[in-house]
Amino acid sequence: MVNVGDVLYLFVEDTNPPKHKYFFVLGVTEDQISLASFYVNTEINLNVNHNPVLVKYNIELNPSDYPFLRHISYLDCTKMVIRSKSEYDEIVNNRPEAVVYQLLPEQLEFFRQIIREVPTIKGKIVKKFGFFDN
Numbered sequence: 001m002v003n004v005g006d007v008l009y010l011f012v013e014d015t016n017p018p019k020h021k022y023f024f025v026l027g028v029t030e031d032q033i034s035l036a037s038f039y040v041n042t043e044i045n046l047n048v049n050h051n052p053v054l055v056k057y058n059i060e061l062n063p064s065d066y067p068f069l070r071h072i073s074y075l076d077c078t079k080m081v082i083r084s085k086s087e088y089d090e091i092v093n094n095r096p097e098a099v100v101y102q103l104l105p106e107q108l109e110f111f112r113q114i115i116r117e118v119p120t121i122k123g124k125i126v127k128k129f130g131f132f133d134n
Helices: 087-096 107-115 123-128
Strands: 007-010 019-028 034-040 056-061 074-075 081-084 099-102
Touching: 007 087, 019 107, 034 056, 034 087, 034 107
Parallel strands: none
Antiparallel strands: 007 019, 007 099, 019 034, 034 074, 034 081, 056 074
């Protein structure tokens, strides 16, 4: 079962090229149908690298705080990837090792606060995925 705050490491096909990626699950719809996830990148996303407003939403992750990482990485909070909760529940049920970390409550709240501010994600989407709930 996938929960808000889980960090997963799985092969994903919606990257170029498709590859194994870490992603943070930071929200879920009230009906538990869809998850809001965000990718971890080794560098700041080149699509926003030249936009100072968006660069600040690529949050540095230090391996000392996130022990599954081997080097400093970045959580790209500018692009939400919506996933089927039932599909990922099944994946995790079959491969529990896919969940590599559970965010601490303060880490989760930190990222959820950032998502509430990101200009590339509409307010109604942020609300739909429960980012205003405590």
